[in-house]
Amino acid sequence: MSLEDAALAVVRRLREHGHEALWAGGCVRDMLLGVEPADIDVATDAPPDTIVELFRRTRKVGVQFGVVLVGQGRHWIETATFRTDLDYRDGRRPEQVVFTTAEEDTKRRDFTINGLFYDPLERKVIDYVNGQADLDAKIIRAIGNPEERFAEDHLRMLRAVRFACRLGFTIDAATAEAITRHADRIQRISAERVREELEKMLAHPSRAEAVNWLARLGLLVYLPLGCTWPDGRLARACQILTALPKDADLILALAALLADTPATQAARMARNLRCSNQQTGDLSWLLTRCSQLDQVADMRPATFKKLAVHPRFSDLLALHQAVGTADGRPLEANRAARRRLAGIPQDQLAPPPLVTGEDLIALGLQPGPDFSRILDAMYDAQLDGEFADRPTALIHLREEVGGQ
Ligand code: ATP
Numbered sequence: 570m571s572l573e574d575a576a577l578a579v580v581r582r583l584r585e586h587g588h589e590a591l592w593a594g595g596c597v598r599d600m601l602l603g604v605e606p607a608d609i610d611v612a613t614d615a616p617p618d619t620i621v622e623l624f625r626r627t628r629k630v631g632v633q634f635g636v637v638l639v640g641q642g643r644h645w646i647e648t649a650t651f652r653t654d655l656d657y658r659d660g661r662r663p664e665q666v667v668f669t670t671a672e673e674d675t676k677r678r679d680f681t682i683n684g685l686f687y688d689p690l691e692r693k694v695i696d697y698v699n700g701q702a703d704l705d706a707k708i709i710r711a712i713g714n715p716e717e718r719f720a721e722d723h724l725r726m727l728r729a730v731r732f733a734c735r736l737g738f739t740i741d742a743a744t745a746e747a748i749t750r751h752a753d754r755i756q757r758i759s760a761e762r763v764r765e766e767l768e769k770m771l772a773h774p775s776r777a778e779a780v781n782w783l784a785r786l787g788l789l790v791y792l793p794l795g796c797t798w799p800d801g802r803l804a805r806a807c808q809i810l811t812a813l814p815k816d817a818d819l820i821l822a823l824a825a826l827l828a829d830t831p832a833t834q835a836a837r838m839a840r841n842l843r844c845s846n847q848q849t850g851d852l853s854w855l856l857t858r859c860s861q862l863d864q865v866a867d868m869r870p871a872t873f874k875k876l877a878v879h880p881r882f883s884d885l886l887a888l889h890q891a892v893g894t895a896d897g898r899p900l901e902a903n904r905a906a907r908r909r910l911a912g913i914p915q916d917q918l919a920p921p922p923l924v925t926g927e928d929l930i931a932l933g934l935q936p937g938p939d940f941s942r943i944l945d946a947m948y949d950a951q952l953d954g955e956f957a958d959r960p961t962a963l964i965h966l967r968e969e970v971g972g973q
């Protein structure tokens with residue numbers, strides 16, 4: 570069953586039981602833009618308990634918000650009761666909702682292009698907010714009074730930027746002004762939610778545009794990224810971002826954005842954004858290793874192989890290339906690194922060590938600090954190609970141990 574069929578089946582059953590039911594929000598926007606929607610949300614006047622009664626497989630997710638997941642084939646369709654959000658505390662999530670009509674439901678939604686409904690049975694768009702006109706004119710415009718909407722929920726400021734960049738739209742002047750006035754309040758939003766939004770922006774090819782918008786609207790300085798930069802530095806960061814491969818992820822994009830920031834400071838920012846330890850480690854690895862690639866020609870094989878085996882090595886090449894491109898420098902070192910990588914057979918990049926601690930013990934050594942030093946030196950020699958089989962490796966090992 571396709572996603573559309575699943576979402577259609579949900580609407581049909583609700584209608585058969587006398588309820589109003591429509592597709593709502595982002596999926597309508599995407600369909601009108603000719604983009605395949607990632608999910609289709611249903612909105613209905615049926616209260617959650619009724620939704621649960623009408624379908625065989627349901628999961629209540631946001632019961633206080635009236636949201637139920639309805640299982641259809643392999644899809645779970647988010648089915649939400651029309652609602653008005655009440656009681657925004659401190660610009661975050663609403664504390665309370667009341668169930669209402671479709672028209673009222675649009676008023677709680679953020680932007681006109683996200684406030685559309687679609688009747689999949691009649692194949693008709695239902696537009697209470699002039700969303701279709703804004704879609705045609707490529708405008709992000711807050712529904713209702715922008716000042717109030719951003720005061721209610723500060724995260725919407727980042728959503729505005731995300732939709733503008735992703736769709737290549739502009740932000741309506743009154744909406745943009747309201748964002749500028751509320752920009753400092755983005756600090757009150759939890760780091761996790763900010764990270765999620767930033768990830769969606771920075772993992773998208775329009776990432777440089779996103780950073781420009783964030784700067785222009787005054788949001789960038791309030792994000793936990795330490796980007797209180799003069800214009801020149803911002804422009805350079807955007808040039809590096811522009812030169813990244815399209816499919817760069819959050820960490821590679823952060824590395825590009827923070828290419829001129831010391832790695833320890835960048836790692837602190839990643840932690841402030843609640844990035845995982847793995848992500849934080851990858852970010853500082855990218856930043857500390859980037860300039861080392863300039864010396865790739867002088868690197869001994871072991872050093873190069875240990876670098877190249879890192880799961881982020883292709884990102885390192887991409888970062889190094891983007892920085893070089895932004896600086897207008899020749900990309901010879903980058904090309905040399907790629908050639909060198911291509912010249913190494915896959916099984917020689919990180920082969921299993923030919924000698925181990927057992928061999929050292931067999932030679933009468935006690936485990937201790939020398940142990941790992943000798944093993945590291947042996948592994949480096951192996952990677953350098955000084956020996957290729959175990960008998961030769963053992964001869965080297967005896968020399969190494971004898972030289973102690
Ligand atoms: P995406 O393609 O990123 O999923 P989307 O528009 O579907 O975009 P969602 O976050 O999935 O965005 O939200 C679905 C709908 O819920 C939106 O289209 C919008 O109508 C409404 N919505 C989501 N978040 C907010 C918010 N913070 N304030 C107001 N309305 C919101």
Ligand code: MG
Pocket residue numbers: 595608
């Ligand atoms: Mg969505």
